[in-house]
Amino acid sequence: SQQGEEDPQALSIQEGENATMNCSYKTSINNLQWYRQNSGRGLVHLILIRSNEREKHSGRLRVTLDTSKKSSSLLITASRAADTASYFCATDPINDYKLSFGAGTTVTVRA
Amino acid sequence: EAQVTQNPRYLITVTGKKLTVTCSQNMNHEYMSWYRQDPGLGLRQIYYSMNVEVTDKGDVPEGYKVSRKEKRNFPLILESPSPNQTSLYFCASTSATSSTDTQYFGPGTRLTVL
Secondary structure (H helix, E strand, O other): OOOEEEEEOOEEOOOOOOOEEEEEEOOEEEEEEEEEEEOOEEEEEEEEEEEOOOEEEEEEEEEEEEEEEEEEEEEEOOHHHOOOEEEEEEOOOOOOOOOOOOOOOEEEEEO | OOOOOOOOOOOEOOOOOOOOEEEEEOOOOEEEEEEEEEEOOOEEEEEEEEEOEEEEEOOOOOOOOEEOOOOOOEEEEEEEOOHHHEEEEEEEOOOOOOOOOOOOOOOOOEEEEE
């Protein structure tokens, strides 16, 4: 079952701008992960945030997690053309052994 | 180099002709899984394995089989492929015994069933 849902489905921004995408989920989780996928290629792990964490940074990425609202956001600052990709959130539900992925947000960064 | 490999990368076949997609990882990971990716649906898990000889169904297991005879290999078998199995398939592995940690994905296998 698809637990995570990303919003928006697609996003187009100018190089240098920030990109923000959101993920909502339904059940309690151990952690939430964000992945990037360049067109037709394998997913690459970006960041993992655990249920007891509220914010995490990695380079130009900032992830927040609000377990009371069952939502997370991924912010990419100072975007570059190379950030053009699809971004997926994946939730690790409590008492389950499988990650559940959303349908993704497609980000296009215009030069 | 730590990696997950899949073969073949591209495959066109006909309905009913049995096929196997291989997956191998060189990181000594316990947990391996297979996903399919379809437009608008994201990734859906087909099967997963928590260790050698331990496999379990994911969200969309119908029409697929897997085996885990060795830790490094986790082949996906389609006994009688049908056109609705046309998709992009990914194998993934993680060091945890569940999906609680970072997953490493293979490059994908694009399958077309005519």
